[in-house]
Amino acid sequence: MSAMADFQQDGADTGTLRFTGDLSLANIGNLPDRLEAVDAASIKRVDLSQVDRIDTIGAWIVHRFAARNDATIDGLNADGQNLFDQVVASDQPLAARGKPVGSVKRVLGEIGDAVVLTGRTMLGLLAFLGATTIAFGSVIRHPKRFRFNAVVQRFEVVGIAALGIVGLMSFLIGVVIAQQGAVQLRQFGAEVFTINLVGRLTLRELGVLMTAIMVAGRSGSAFAAQLGTMKLTEEIDAMRTIGVSPMEALVLPxxxxxxxxxxxLAFYASLIAIIGGGLLCWIQLGIPPVTFIARIREVVPITDLYIALIKAPVFGAIIAVAGCFQGMQVEADAEQVGLRTTSAVVQGIFLVIVLDAFFAVFFTWIGWD
Known part of the structure; x- marks a missing residue:
């Protein structure tokens, strides 16, 4: 059975307090009360060399006593010293809970935090776009570093594998536009103008916009998840270690x-949407395909196609940069992969819609309406 914890002042050196016995919860007894009666100011050293065993409670009692006058503590073995160090490190003041914040102030604070986060994200996105541009310039100067196979593989992932879902979505959108347009225009006896609606709306706006949204949800999220996983597994750090630029090898392709x-994809989606609208006009309005095509050629100016082909690569660049940027921001744990993937999709779709609004105003201003 272990001896009860005890202490005594060294007869030769009254400034030393020597503990003996078992400094554990089961054998401490009234040791804390007895230590309160000791003149701590006279104790400069605490000797634990004769302690048989010490646990967290015993270490805390000794630490609290020694801290009253900054006395030094020695005599512990390696395990005891490790335990004592952890107890000392845990002796930190707890922050008191502040007064509850009013609802108005709390909402304003959350709005402010959101604005600051948005500003930082936009700055980071601009910086990442600049880094991508620099990587592109570096590849132009050193063509041997261009990864043609990686780009071709991404062609398949972004484009060919998306033909099915983009085509189905576009076909249904064309059908819906034609059906709803015909219902509304029938009130004025102008069902024939459904062709105008289908042709201009799908080729100029909805074809490229819906394709961009689909690519953001499909490819943008994949980019973020792939790069985020590589960041967690330290593959990107390994690439930097061996001298391979992640911007050139992963982001640029x-x-x-x-x-x-x-x-x-945008041109393909517009054609499929027009086919869907033409099919519904043939079935519901009795407009034959030959008449539908001839009317499309009359009412849809070539500038609508130019507008779609100008907007499409810009949307693609924004979606890819947003996805890669969010993927490269992953840190700490796997949960970040999901959060960053969601952010990539939301950010890509938001930027596409904002840019589409700017494009609409700009092309109207220059007379392409």
Whole structure:
């Protein structure tokens, strides 16, 4: 059975307090009360060399006593010293809970935090876009570093694999536009203008916009998840270690693939939407395909196609940069991958819609309406 914890002042040196026995919860007894009666100011050293065993409670009692006059503590073995160090490190003051914040002030604070976060994200996105541009310039100066196979693989992921879902979505959008337009125009006896509605709306706006939203949800999220996972597994750090630029090897092929494939996907989506609208006009309004095509050629100016082909690569670049940027921001744990992937999709769609609004105003201003 272990001896009860005890202490005594060294007869030769009254400034030393020597503990003996078992400094554990089961054998401490009234030791804390007895220590309160000791003149701590006269104690400069605490000797624990004769202590048989010490636990967290015993270490805390000794630490609290020694801290009253900054006395030194020695005599512990390696395990005891490790335990004592952890107890000392845990002796930190707790922050008191502040007064509850009013609802108005709290909402204003959350709005302010959101604005600051948005500003930082936009600055980071601009910086990442600049880094991507620098990487593109570096590849132009050193063509051997261009990863053609990686770009071709991304062509398949971004473009070819998306043909099915983009085509189905566009076909249904064309059908819906034609059906709803015909219902509304029938009130004025102008069902024939449904062709105008389908042709101009799909080719100029909805074809490229809906394709961009689909690519953001499909490819932008994939870019963020892929790069985020590589960041967690330290593959990107390993690439930097061996002298390979992640911007050139990972980001640039994805951005180039999105820029090249977006105009093709947008044109494809517009054609499928027009086919869907023409099919409904044939079935519901009795307009034969030959008449539908001839009317499309009359009412849809070539500038609508130019507008779609100008907007598409810009949208593709924004989606790819947003996805890669969010993926490269992943840190700490796997939960960040999901959060950054969600942010990539939201950010990509938001920026696409904002840019589409600017494009609409700009092209109207220059007379392409």
């Amino acid at each position: 994805r951005v180039l693939a999105a820029i090249v494939m977006m105009p093709l």
